[in-house]
Amino acid sequence: MINIEVEHDSHYTYQTEVELAHHLAYLRPRKTDWQKVLFTELEISPKPDCQTENQDAFGNHRTFFTLSTPHAALLVRSRSVVTLTDRYASFDASLSVAWEEVRDALAYALDRPYVAASEFSFLSPYVPRLAELRAYAERSFVPGRNLAEASIELSSRIHEDFTYSPTATEVHTPILEAFNKRAGVCQDFSHILIGCLRAMGLSAQYVSGYLLTKPLPGTVKLRGADASHAWVAVYCPQAPGQWLELDPTNNVLAGQSHVRLAIGRDFGDVSPLRGVIRGGGDHKLSVGVTVQTIDTPLGDQSLSLTEQKQSQTQSQSQSTATQTQSQL
Numbered sequence: 001m002i003n004i005e006v007e008h009d010s011h012y013t014y015q016t017e018v019e020l021a022h023h024l025a026y027l028r029p030r031k032t033d034w035q036k037v038l039f040t041e042l043e044i045s046p047k048p049d050c051q052t053e054n055q056d057a058f059g060n061h062r063t064f065f066t067l068s069t070p071h072a073a074l075l076v077r078s079r080s081v082v083t084l085t086d087r088y089a090s091f092d093a094s095l096s097v098a099w100e101e102v103r104d105a106l107a108y109a110l111d112r113p114y115v116a117a118s119e120f121s122f123l124s125p126y127v128p129r130l131a132e133l134r135a136y137a138e139r140s141f142v143p144g145r146n147l148a149e150a151s152i153e154l155s156s157r158i159h160e161d162f163t164y165s166p167t168a169t170e171v172h173t174p175i176l177e178a179f180n181k182r183a184g185v186c187q188d189f190s191h192i193l194i195g196c197l198r199a200m201g202l203s204a205q206y207v208s209g210y211l212l213t214k215p216l217p218g219t220v221k222l223r224g225a226d227a228s229h230a231w232v233a234v235y236c237p238q239a240p241g242q243w244l245e246l247d248p249t250n251n252v253l254a255g256q257s258h259v260r261l262a263i264g265r266d267f268g269d270v271s272p273l274r275g276v277i278r279g280g281g282d283h284k285l286s287v288g289v290t291v292q293t294i295d296t297p298l299g300d301q302s303l304s305l306t307e308q309k310q311s312q313t314q315s316q317s318q319s320t321a322t323q324t325q326s327q328l
Contacts (some may be wrong), residue, residue, distance in 0.1 A: 002084050002256045002293060003038070006210050008228070008271050009288040010076045015068040015281030023275035026208065026262045027078035028061040033085040033241065035260055040080040046071050060262035060270065065272065076273055081294065084256045087240045091253075096148035096238040099141050104202035106235070108213055117235040117242070120203040127195045130176055132281035141200050148161035148244055151234045152253075153195055171267075186249040189268050190230045194250050194266065203235035205263045207245060208270040210291045212257040226289040228272055231258065257269035 008027060028040045044051070056062050067074070102111035104116045123129045140154040160184060168183035175195055176187035190206055197204040211229040215221040230252050231247040238290035245254035254260075 003081060003295060004084060004210075004212055004259055005081045005290075005292055005294045006079070006259055007288075007290045008210075008272070009286075010074075011286045011288075012074040012076075012283055013286075014279075014283045016279055017072050018067070018074075018277045018280040019070055020278040021067040021071075021074070021275055022277075023065050023067075023076075023273065024271075025063040025065070025076060025078075025273045026064065026270050027272055028261070029074070029080050029082050029209075030060060030260045030262060032075060032260065034085045036083040036230060038081040038083060041078070043075075043077040043079075045075045056269075057267070058263050060264070062262075070279075072300050073116045080259075082259055084259070088244075088253045088255060091239060091244075093148035096146050096236055098144050099147040099150050099200065099202065100143070102147050102235065102237065103182055106201065106203055118201040120205050120235065120265060121198055122265075123198065124227065124265035125268050127137070127175060127191050127198065129199060130179075130195060131199075132176065132179060133192065133195040137196035138177075138201050141197075147202075147234075148236050148239065151197065151202075151236070151244060151246060155193055155232070155248040156251050157247040158193055158196075158248040162189060162192070162248075164189075164249065165327045186230045186247075189248040190232050191266060193232045193246065197232070197234050205233040205243065206266045206270065207231050207254070207258075207260060207263050208234050208272065209261045210289065211247075211250070211258040212259070212291050212293065228259070228261075228289060229266065233263065255309070309311045 006029075025042065027042060029035060029037050031037050042063055044065060046069060049068045051063065051065040051258040053061065053063050105112075106121050108118070137154055140150045140157065142150075163183040164185065165183040166185055168181055169178050169185065169188050171187070173184070173188065175188070175191045178184040179192055194204040194206060205256065208230055211228065213226060220297060229249075231245060231249070233245045234308055235242060236244040245258070247254050247258065261272070264270040
């Protein structure tokens, strides 16, 4: 097991005052058998006039908040501490069934029991059905092949065939454009993997979260230098929890370095923070994410990030036309 602390700052500055704003945030981690949430809080400045918390259709924790007081800036800061267990430590991929067996079980039939995972087998706004993706996937999904091994190989091929490039795409870049460029970021790699799996008749989820990283040898990890992350879960009945989580960006199974925020059909379901505003003109968004391991008692955990606020800080800035955060 490992304890991980995450702080995610989103700071908007506006050209003119915003008169009215409605926002939706997915910034509180999911509770699962392999991820225990020890502490989570959300700070919003200026203070919202209305704030509600609930779960969406996929079981994700979401926060709605409204600001009706004119404001020239908005700061949303989430802090969480989770304990992670490596769910795939003893998983044997060779024991999963043939991919066609799972595909057939997911397909609708009048006399067949409904499989809840099938809702993730259909196209979605960011992931349409594309013949190009099916042709790419077929190389891994040969007839009779084991589902887990075929999925892992497909994820590895995306890692090898595509170049990680933050400048190659934007948050709304169509999946086919990223596929043809063979370049993008984790959001693109995840959408492409999902599109390939669904093109083969399988179910795949988009997973939003964070990745624990290590600084280069001889360097100090800078606060705010991390980023939100995304990966994929493919429905695999023999896997723990019946889902096999694949990270094509890093060519690994999601393990004790992956903190899960939310699951959805694609990025559009689980954008960390989005909203609709009246006024504001052009705006600038600065994002700072820090992910680190801790071993302090629970009573001290909520203080550890705050006490480090005077240390080095590095933020990622971008100018956008919409209030939507992308994932790297």
